[in-house]
Amino acid sequence: MFQEGRDAELLLFASPSFPADPEWASLTLGVFVCQACSTFHKANPNISRVKSVYLDPWQASEVEFMASAGNDAAKAKYEQKIPAFYYRPTHTDCQVLREQWFRARYERDEFVYIEKQEPYSTGYREGFLWKRGRDNGQFLSRKFILSEREGSLKYFNKHDAREPKAVMRIETLNATFRPAKIGSPNGLQVTYLRDNSTRNIFVYHEDGKEMVDWFNAIRAARFHYLQVAFPGASDADLVPKLTRNFVKEGYMEKTGPKQTEGFKKRWFTMDDRRLMYFKDPLDAYARGEVFIGSKENNYTVLSGLPPSTQGNRWPFGITIVTPDRKFLFACETEAEQKDWIAAFQRVINRPMLPQEYAGTQTHTHKVTGM
Incomplete structure (x- = not known):
């Protein structure tokens, strides 16, 4: 006789397509979902009826259905014809991307019928x-x-x-x-x-x-x-x-090329190898751009500022060393300093592509103002 609790848990975990660390299961679709994705399933009971894997009571028929279905079977059914270009969101992406991915698969059948993909x-x-x-x-x-x-x-x-x-x-x-x-x-x-x-x-x-x-x-x-x-x-x-998210964005202070001007707060965007700064996050164009090359080309990021530096109000400095000059920045918190240094280091550690060399001189000196 089927027993709730331990027997249900063992049968559920025996599913061949059981994903890592799921907390919910859809009894309608036969898939296991994480906590983040469960939000969309719960909000759409006409599409998906969910249960907690660990907290809700399970009937023998429900466990058997999940064991016979699973994520692999759902993928074969609902993701037959996904275009190569279509963006597949992860749990870290914004809500609209994840919600529309859910609806495209389970509500609109966009990846079953090609004609439903015409809008894009x-x-x-x-x-x-x-x-x-x-x-x-x-x-x-x-x-x-x-x-x-x-x-x-x-x-x-x-x-x-x-x-x-x-x-x-x-x-x-x-x-x-x-x-x-x-x-x-x-x-x-x-x-x-x-x-x-x-x-x-x-x-x-x-x-x-x-x-x-x-x-x-x-x-x-x-x-x-x-x-x-x-x-x-x-x-x-x-x-x-096809598209890319920014490496990092946020506020830092910066000084000018002579390093004698006072530091000013600016919004920075690291997009691939372009470090751009703006007076406002929603500015249409940058006030300046700095090209960040690779360590093979003598680019380095250092924690702190040169001892003679003056004018910065924020205490956590960053120095980027390039073949031509040093760029000085300051962060408000140590956590932000560490995040920016890690972001810069990832870019610097990445070897430059041949096409990136052509733009090096153009980008490096495109510093138009504070």
């Missing part, structure tokens, strides 16, 4: 997003057009405008969700290069699906561009290049 897979997308104004900081409705054929993302200041306000080339586009920074749960930051300098636009849409569809449409356009640019590359080589 056709190479063309047109619609309206709320975009933050560069000068007034207000979010205004703007028309956006993404065209894989033209190789660009455009936006128009007026709905009936013939000429775009900005043309962003697909080859330099990056998109990353920054909800806290933008102030919207669906906030997306899009960066691109113009005259070899980074430009930012900040957009959102009230509908989470709409924003995630735009994000994956950008990834799809980038994927097809890279397939042409690198015809011998595999999908595994190209997918990490």
Whole structure:
């Protein structure tokens, strides 16, 4: 006879597709889920009915169902046709990405029927997003057009405008969700290069699906561009290049190139090898950029500041040594100092790619002001 408790636990853990450290199980879908993902299952009982693996009582039939189903079987059923470019969120990603991944799989069957992928897979997308104004900081409705054929993302200041306000080339586009920074749960930051300098636009849409569809449409356009640019590359080589999160962001103090000016508080963004600083986190363009090379090219990060340094109010200094000069920064807390040093060290430890050498001189001295 089946016994609740220990017998249920043993049978559940015997499932061949039992993931690491799950706390919940969906009796509807036959999958085990972590604490973070269980939020979406609990909020949608019409899609998924969940039980605690450890705390809830289990019937013999429920345990047998979970043992016969499991995550591998659900993956085979609900993830048959996921496009290579589609972003698969992890438990550390923002809520809108994780929620829309849940709905795409279990509610909309997007990875079962290819025709349901049209909103982001056709190479063309047109619609309206709320975009933050560069000068007034207000979010205004703007028309956006993404065209894989033209190789660009455009936006128009007026709905009936013939000429775009900005043309962003697909080859330099990056998109990353920054909800806290933008102030919207669906906030997306899009960066691109113009005259070899980074430009930012900040957009959102009230509908989470709409924003995630735009994000994956950008990834799809980038994927097809890279397939042409690198015809011998595999999908595994190209997918990490589609979009990227920033290495680190946050406030630090900095001084000028002569190191005699007073330190000023600035918002810093480490994007790949570009360390950019802004007066405000939502500035459209950086006041300066510093290229961070590799240790093989004599780049070093040090804890602390030179003994003669004056003017910094924050006590935890960082010195970045480059072949041309030293850059001095200060953090408010020791924890922030350690985080920044670790981030810099990861970049410096990474060997430079051949194409990165070409931009070294251009980026290193692009320091335009405090």
